Amino acid sequence: MEQRFGATPLFSNVNFSIENNARIGLVGPNGVGKTTLLKIMTGRQEASQGEFTVNKGIELGYIAQEHDFDEEKSIWDEMLTVFQPLIAQGQQLEKLQYAVADHPEDSDLLQRLDQAQYNFEQAGGYTYQAEIKSMLNGFNFPQETWNKQIASLSGGEKTRLSFVKLLLKKPPLLLLDEPTNYLDLDTLDWLESFLKNYPGAILTVSHDQYFLDHLATQIFELQHGQLTVFKGNYSQYLKERELRDQQQEAAYEKQQEEIKREEEFIQKNIVRASTTKQAQSRRKALEKMELIDPPKHRSKVRINFSSERPSGKEVLILKDLAVGYPDKTMLKDISFQINKGDRVAIIGQNGIGKSTLLKTVMKQLPVKHGSIKYGASLDIGYYDQELQGLDYSKTVIDTIWDRHKEMNEKDIRSILASFLFTAKDIDKKVSQLSGGQRARLTLTVLSMEHNNFLLMDEPTNHLDLDAKEVLEQALADYDGTLLFVSHDRYFINELANKIVVAKDGRAKIYEGNYSYYLNEKAKEEARQQESASEQPAAAKAVSENKLSYQEQKKRDSEKRKLERQVAQAEKQLTELEAKEKEIQQQMADPAIAADFGKLGPLQEDLTNVQEKINEVTQAWEEASLALEDF
Missing domain, CATH: 3.40.50.300 (P-loop containing nucleotide triphosphate hydrolases)
Structure with a gap:
């Protein structure tokens, strides 16, 4: 895929595919074409060359700048429009229920009712209103706002409501352009939790590193007109990018030294009769040499803060x-x-x-x-x-x-x-x-x-x-x-x-x-929930202070199991981190850094080890948190 801005290419040779349930972060400096790429994917803009195709039956979800609302409707009524086919299905079910009430002896009618009830339940007919309520609350639309007319909302509120409507539709592929804008921290935490369990694939442009770290399992980097794919979240991408840049820097510097030596030899020997042919041969080889580009990420802003004098304590x-x-x-x-x-x-x-x-x-x-x-x-x-x-x-x-x-x-x-x-x-x-x-x-x-x-x-x-x-x-x-x-x-x-x-x-x-x-x-909220559902004092005393022998034995067994899990995870992490360091040292070797044939397998080994570190770290955190409750 290629996109030009006038005669200048914005990006070219962009090739990628998106798997089911993918979690992709699209990153790159401002102005490289991230939003343009999303518009091409949604069909809102045509590529200068190439195309983006979507499998039959796959719907893309994207929040455009213009909001797709009937502004005369209330918030609640507008959200109900997402479920219009389901609401119609419920109305048909209600008619069947009345028909069965009038003809209880009709077995064919009863069978149709059973099937209709099953279909309605499987489609979410008994839960869609709860979904709407949960989504509106999650996006900070409390119940007292649900009857507000959409026309009365601010621009930021309309953007948040667009997000609610999009997520209620559950498209198989979500394309999100800076989804964390306009959202407060509580809403961001709620959104992350929701998107982690989202049933479809997600591709998001974001400047929010915390969001990308907690959601993405792949990073697409769009920079210098090229798209590069990295495994892992944003922090893993930074580590791998830094390692690649170091390797490329070493290979680039080595080649530049080689070029300098060759050019000096050519300059000294081109005029000598005895060495002219050798110099000409080296010049031809130099002209055919495939040049290694310098690292991509060299140009960074340099910021430094320091104080002129110390303050008091x-x-x-x-x-x-x-x-x-x-x-x-x-x-x-x-x-x-x-x-x-x-x-x-x-x-x-x-x-x-x-x-x-x-x-x-x-x-x-x-x-x-x-x-x-x-x-x-x-x-x-x-x-x-x-x-x-x-x-x-x-x-x-x-x-x-x-x-x-x-x-x-x-x-x-x-x-x-x-x-x-x-x-x-x-x-x-x-x-x-x-x-x-x-x-x-x-x-x-x-x-x-x-x-x-x-x-x-x-x-x-x-x-x-x-x-x-x-x-x-x-x-x-x-x-x-x-x-x-x-x-x-x-x-x-x-x-x-x-x-x-x-x-x-x-x-x-x-x-x-x-x-x-x-x-x-989280602890405070758990205490509040516990307090709200507290048993009478006497019953609570029995439940807390009179654990049966069997119950106490079970608790002790669970605690020992968690302690073993924590110890085992810590041992694994020590071994994996040593392995990670060993591979990185091998890759930093200039002899290997210049040999891309050797780098590939090492990079794959490093990625696998880092993924395993993440898995073991998560298991360690879960076991450690559970152990704190004992």
Whole structure:
């Protein structure tokens, strides 16, 4: 398959197939044609060359920019349209039931009723309304909204409702373009769980690494006009991509050295009568040589944050704080402390007050109640998700120069180049930049201030996966303190050592990363469910304190079994990780790296070992979690 943009090819020689129940993440920098590829697959756009064919009877599900709704209908009535054939089937069944009631002696009629009831049940006739309710609740449409007219919904709500309608249809192949946009963290966790058990195949474009890690089992990388297939999730793809790049770098450098030696020989010997033929022969061989390309992933933004001076040990203390606006309190009863070196993430639904809290700490909004105590020697830097700190009338270079008048132009150009601004870009006005370029310019400005306390509001918005990866590493290496708002779960999980959850007008702190928060949240929900279904005190005392001898014996046996499983998994992991390291060392050998015939089998062995590591790790986690309940 090939697609051109004018005379320039966007991508070419793209070949792939999608298996039943596939879970594919389509990744690549912005502008390489990922959305275009999805449009070709759905028939909304024709390929310049080649085609995408779908097996007969396979329906594709895709959310287009325009919403397929009757906006006069309520949310509930619109969702019912998905099940119109089933509803009609139910109406026919009801007629049969009335007919049998009038003629109970008619055996033929009874048989038809039995078959109709069975067919209706198998088609989901008794469960489709529960499916609709579950899906609407999962996508944060509570029951009190179900009678709302669709025309009254916001653009983001309509996009979420399109997703609900699409998933209710259950097409055999789902094509998702940035499905995690517009969704809060609770909805994202629910969606992941739903899609893991989805009965069809899924291909998704996403910048959400956490989502790709938990869903994808294959990664399609679209870059430099080519599509490359990798096994595993996004983290496995990064490891394999890095290994391939190292191998290609070694092979490329080796070939370049060989070319240089040959060219030197040719130059020295071409004019000598005794060696002219040998030089000419080597020149012909050099011209026929199949050149190895340099690694694909060389051009990365380079970000570095460092502080000019250290802060005090206590950075920020919030006590009984309430934040908001004159006519509205957004969050209250906020009490927590941030110490030097902390990475604190604030999470919660959109519009609940996360940005308001940051603006209050930045003194852009007054404190409504309570207090904020700032630590000693603080230099505070602020990243605004709206990127309002930039003057849109200035050029890129003047944005930096006006803040650092003592710097020479060469140094400024060098710094901007490290943030991937080309010579043409730096003379553009900020208003002419894309969202991603403005985000990188804001990060450039912030990195040059050398603050020791960074407040960042959705810093990964507008950034592609590569840029997010570099930003994450830069903040991990940062020697100061970080307080940030984000909906990017991978970013939060990798950076945060504390999570502040804004919910129901209050803020609660968890001393750990995002995975720790999810674990604690699950425990809290389990305790709530247990409390809601609690037996009377006397019966509970019997069930908890008077286990029979047989029951206690069974528990002890189950515990020992889990302990054996954990020990066995740990032993397997040690052996597998040693094997993984051994293979990687072999592949890093320059002699092997230059021999693609040897690399293939080693790469296959490595992939198999890494897949086994994932399987054993999952088994270890499940057994360990179960063991914690004893």
